[in-house]
Amino acid sequence: MKSESAEINTSASPQITWTGRQIFLVALLPVITCLLFVSSPIDPLPYTFPSPLPRLEAGLKKNTLLQQADRWFEGLLIGPESFAADTNGTIYTGTADGRIFSIKQKGLSLVARTGIDHPQCGSAEFEPRCGRPKGMKIGPDGKLYVVDSYKGLLKVDLDTGDVETVVSNKDGSEGVPFRFLNSMDISSDGIIYFTDSSNKWERRDFRYAVLETRPDGRVIRYDIRTGICRTLLSGLYLANGIALTADEDALLIAEMSIARIRRFYLKGEKAGTSDIFVDNLPGYPDNIKLNTRGNFYVGSGSVRFKGSSPIGSFLDLIGPYPSVKKVIAAVTPLSAYNVFMPKHALVVEINIDGLIVGSLHDPGVVRIGAASEAFEFNGTVFIGHYQSPYLGVLSSATINAERSA
Template sequence: MSAADTLVQLRYRFLPDHVVGEVLSKRWTDNAIPFIALLLTLAVFGSVNPGMFTAFGMYDLAGQIAEFGLLAIALTLVMISGGIDLSIGSVFALCAMTVLTALNVYNLPLPVAVLITLGVGAVCGAINGVLIGYLRLRAFLTTLVTLVMFRSIYEMVLPKFATQIVLGMPDSVVWDELGFGSFLGLPYAFFLSALIALIWHVVLSRSRPGWHIAAVGGARRSAHNAGINVRLVVCLTYVFCGMMVAVAATLFAARLTSVGTDTGLGMEISVLTAVILGGTTLGGGRGSVAKALIGSVIVLILTNGLLQLGVIGTVSALILGVVLLLAVWLDVRWVKNRQKLIDSSYVSPAYIKLTESVNAAENPVYAVNDKLRDVQTIGLGEVEGPEDVAVDRAGNIYSGSRHGEIHRWLAPDFKQHEIFAHIGGGTFGMNFDKDDNLVVCVGGMGLYMVTPEREVVKLTDETSRSLTSVIDDSRIRLADDLDIAPDGRVFFSEASIRYTVHDWPVDMIESRGNGRIICYDPRDKSTKTVLKNRIFPNGIVCLPDGESLLFNETWACRVCRYWYDGKKKGQVEIVLDGLPGYPDNINRASDGNYWVCLVGMRGPALDMMMTRPGLRRRMTRRIAPANWIYPNINTGCIIKISATGEVLESLWDKGGVNHPMVTSCKEHEGHLVIGGVSNNRVGRWKIPGADPTWSSPVDYWGAKQ
């Protein structure tokens, strides 16, 4: 390897660009800009006015955050659903007047007064919700009108009770403690608000109603097509918004014990500024409780700091308006450019120099022939994408499909066809265990099992998370092929932890080593990763020694051996390198050797590009995916190898009649059953001179008792 190639290899190994893309793709990066803005605000006003962060200043700020934060969460809830509520200032004033009137004028018990206040907030929210959710009026204009309506009601009712509210003194210790009590130097209202904020965080991020709200805000029509009652969700978000405003108004009333003509006036602008500044998008579908609270703290520190610096109210309002415009601009720019940043950095090719491929001139075994021309076609047009096949003890043939079904053709003539099981995801590797359960790798779902009674059982869909991984690699994204060890452990490959089955070309472009081998142990139902950083690990076959297995690395064009037990446990060695094509699945042969399927053949252009990661990266940025350089997966072959890597035989369909493209094959009673991920049928080819009594289930588990 030249010095230049060495430098390129080191650059793309130790300075990978994909880390930036992975970090930007994390949801918490939405809070990066608001968090930086918060730190800057704290630094500026902390240095200008140190008294703001004294014990008394923090106590006062915490009380305001308790109220203002709940208002921001309430508006965030509505904005995530795709709406907006400009009436929260008027509802806030109306609810504050309600709780004080109930306590100071009518001397009602505190629980009753709070329930009435919550009812007022819920009614105001329901009015907005019905008009916007069910009558489908525009949220901006509707809440602008209700802002005026609720404010008018407040100003008409307030003069009748203003004096009694000021002079009244409710006889409630809880009310007094809520307004003036403290714990650990902070008001009780702060802890109550924190509890409510935590509950809403769980609802929005961990519950079905929260997902429904985000789905409605993100794509209303798609949410409707998915079965979500969009109108009800929209209506309820406004109802809960009104109730949250009522809680905030109650805390405000307990702290100040009075209301005035300016209560809640212009509050909608302050709250809207906080919500947008926190990172909640105006377009809906994106927002969180954390964003709302960050924005609330920024706005409160800003307004309090300006007030303590002697800035008059009109100038302070002007500054707040400028901040709102800046927040909207940042939101628009961030939403527009964040995905571009991810796209430009997420795909990060590595340097990989493939071993020079062996051709037919160097090894006549690879000579193209027409042995597969006479393959018997089974189920033509009845199945799509049978990536892998399996044969049970009775000789029935099974295959997966891209539609999430497992097909079965009944022996001996394979003309009778049925759907054996519905799984729901693209089915790949499959094998039978000792109890005749069909264990299946399901793309995007994990490892599943289908019992002889056709019951579908999930075995595992996650493994241990890597400590050094930026993305959450605990979830199994692309379970590919499997085999079962003599003790029942299932070893299966996950081809890529970064990409799904539909994005396999991107993983090929990277060739970074995104795959791994995972072990599921049915004895204690544990799942653990046993081998990492493999280049698209694919086919797996356990060796009879009970200590090791062979697995294919597709983009590396090689077959490797891994010891999972014994003296060499944990070791990996290359058994066969420099294959002329891309190996997919590997399975046992009756003569003690192994069948390897080459899903496609190598080409000099792509081999050269593997040593040019910068070129591949530019290709993904500047050229449409349809024009990328891909492996040739239209023509492949089947080879037979020994356990030591000697190539013994090759099978081709030179004319491309029946099976020019293969991804898997299983030997059974003198025949080779063949599958292909791009095929619409299963093939069956008679092996000259093969043992007509040999079957894979018997070879693995012995004759059934």
């Protein structure tokens, strides 16, 4: 007589199917226990991203346009993230070591420094002293206005290289110091709009700001004519890129840590109010720039689309769980966070209705490691990123040919 155990049909046993989210959370259980023994530098809030994740279809259809870009000034420009242009066709950009350069006919010249000159400029330790120039634009007076993450709103005389502090981080707006200045735009009548990404974290700690997912960013308005500086909009999630619409009726503001762009109305019946321009983006939006088609190029700090990671989007997975985020911040060095970033560079093109009408990709980051900004000028798209040791350069004709194919 066979035993009872021998009569069990093991092939009929129920099969357990695990989702990527379940595997991720179970794998983190031992790590979560660390929370009992270590302190965390962040105090995060829960956040649930929209679902499902975007798919690479229609305007987001995968291509290799960014792989056709040239690399200029390799090893000479470290972290050229944002760009401006003057009427003479000269391009300006700032770098991770606090320098501002001009680019003319593929020639590179130093214009100014926003902080000290030191051999360790470019390191996180010296960043507050050396400066970190970010958003910039030529003002109506012909001066180059720059927001430096640590120094404030600055004005650069392009003839002499002299740097003047217009509003320091210490003075800030309405008694609240600036902490993390990031991006800017200037209206035709001399109003400067710029973002202060966080009232807690400095630029060198921006990954903590991303993990905390707190609405502590704001938009500042500065009038060149009157010198009046005031807060225009607050309660933003890591306020990053900012751009005026073509008619200057509204501002678009990237809320990087939650993958959306907010619109603030400057004129009309809705003046002084804001709404969501586009949500559930396939990447975490960085700088926003108008292009020649009247649309907006939006760079991506990293990506979050269907298939971008075997377990799903990392921030989507951990977003609802503050305890998990605390542990990650406690045990992961800031220098190691790139391991969580999928290898895919992406720029999206969004029209005035908030629809994604095109995109530029480098799957596998073969040519362009990442794209914080895509700035189109005189038939060329300049591509920068805060960590890239080069300037990406792509012909607008190449992009147009792909679109018409």
